[in-house]
Amino acid sequence: MNQNVTPSIFSVGIDDPNVQLFEQQYKLTRGMSYNSYAIIDRQIAVVDSVEAGHADQWLRQISKATDGRAVDYLIVQHMEPDHSACIMEAVDRWPGLKIVTTAKSAAMLAQFFPQADLSDRIQTVKEGDTLQLGDHTLRFIMAPMVHWPEVMVTYDETDKVLFSADAFGKFGAVQHPDDWVSEARRYYINIVGKYGAQVQALLRKLQEPAIRTIAPLHGPVLRENLAFYVDLYHRWSRYEPECKGILVAYSSIYGGTAEAANRLAEMLRRRNCGEIVTMDLSLTDQAEAVAQAFRLSAMVVAAPTYDAALYPPMHDFLHHLRLKNYRNRRVGMIENGSWAPIAAKLMREMLQPLQGIEIVEPVVTVRSRLNAANIDQLEALADAMASDPDTNV
Numbered sequence: 353m354n355q356n357v358t359p360s361i362f363s364v365g366i367d368d369p370n371v372q373l374f375e376q377q378y379k380l381t382r383g384m385s386y387n388s389y390a391i392i393d394r395q396i397a398v399v400d401s402v403e404a405g406h407a408d409q410w411l412r413q414i415s416k417a418t419d420g421r422a423v424d425y426l427i428v429q430h431m432e433p434d435h436s437a438c439i440m441e442a443v444d445r446w447p448g449l450k451i452v453t454t455a456k457s458a459a460m461l462a463q464f465f466p467q468a469d470l471s472d473r474i475q476t477v478k479e480g481d482t483l484q485l486g487d488h489t490l491r492f493i494m495a496p497m498v499h500w501p502e503v504m505v506t507y508d509e510t511d512k513v514l515f516s517a518d519a520f521g522k523f524g525a526v527q528h529p530d531d532w533v534s535e536a537r538r539y540y541i542n543i544v545g546k547y548g549a550q551v552q553a554l555l556r557k558l559q560e561p562a563i564r565t566i567a568p569l570h571g572p573v574l575r576e577n578l579a580f581y582v583d584l585y586h587r588w589s590r591y592e593p594e595c596k597g598i599l600v601a602y603s604s605i606y607g608g609t610a611e612a613a614n615r616l617a618e619m620l621r622r623r624n625c626g627e628i629v630t631m632d633l634s635l636t637d638q639a640e641a642v643a644q645a646f647r648l649s650a651m652v653v654a655a656p657t658y659d660a661a662l663y664p665p666m667h668d669f670l671h672h673l674r675l676k677n678y679r680n681r682r683v684g685m686i687e688n689g690s691w692a693p694i695a696a697k698l699m700r701e702m703l704q705p706l707q708g709i710e711i712v713e714p715v716v717t718v719r720s721r722l723n724a725a726n727i728d729q730l731e732a733l734a735d736a737m738a739s740d741p742d743t744n745v
């Protein structure tokens with residue numbers, strides 16, 4: 353993946369089109385990239401390593417970019433193994449190499465590589481410290497919890513490149529271009545979504561330096577219209593919807609709850625509530641359903657009772673929304689139960705503690721299959737969902 357980021361900065365990362373899961377949980381349909389960058393100057397720095405199993409290719413690409421010169425610095429911005437797995441291969445390859453990283457990362461290095469004593473190879477940096485390579489001056493900016501506590505990003509003052517660590521990354525291999533927003537949203541909400549306040553703190557720090565290029569650790573290098581990407585990050589990290597609309601997320605065992613959810617979706621479409629998206633949580637990628645909940649301005653959840661508890665696909669969905677700090681939305685509810693419906697009570701208990709969540713009345717209770725009274729109740733719920741101006745972003 354040797355490509356020029358600037359005339360003296362090369363992409364030397366790994367593009368894996370075949371990997372199927374990220375963090376062993378998020379589905380990948382177009383692979384994943386694990387980016388790394390070589391900055392060629394009187395001294396040479398490499399920004400981050402790559403996922404395990406790719407060390408040989410990574411080292412080959414660095415050698416090609418550096419014309420075989422030794423690397424002086426390995427900048428470790430983040431210790432999550434998708435970027436740190438091959439550090440020891442670099443340490444062994446270049447005996448003079450220094451690892452430039454935060455004190456927190458230095459402690460994690462010892463945890464991840466307990467067999468190695470790296471104390472004389474580590475140079476710790478803190479907020480605002482710089483590293484002079486020759487013409488290139490690198491400045492380090494701390495970004496705790498974007499997405500682990502030890503994260504920093506690196507700003508090249510010379511070429512005005514921001515090495516943004518996980519920020520501005522996405523799912524998908526670079527060789528498979530796709531809709532950036534869709535896979536960056538799914539990545540952001542599910543990987544970093546919990547840490548909106550910390551992302552806001554980083555965005556405030558990034559207002560000052562002039563940035564021409566963003567070089568993330570996943571996905572393509574961003575060179576044009578950077579304000580578009582930064583604006584999206586502002587919106588996502590403030591938990592603001594991207595557009596007016598309602599996600600109708602349902603799970604259904606024998607179709608009764610699905611019928612109720614789809615009838616409600618038709619009623620909402622007739623009421624001009626913006627984009628109406630229905631998702632069957634048993635069939636949909638969970639991470640995409642979570643991302644859609646954040647994208648839209650309101651949500652309706654519909655689920656049956658199961659084993660005197662909430663049907664597991666809906667329980668998993670709401671659990672993930674809680675993990676990612678879902679907030680500031682109006683939520684309608686439909687429950688189903690043939691003998692003792694308690695799904696709505698349980699969904700309310702999961703959602704109500706979240707900041708800024710308003711449960712919209714009436715909650716509709718279906719007994720097995722829709723009846724005439726249910727249709728009236730769904731119409732009333734549709735009216736209530738449509739009536740609030742906040743639903744209409």
Ligand code: FEO
Nearest residue numbers: 432434499518569
């Ligand atoms: Fe791409 Fe947080 O690692």
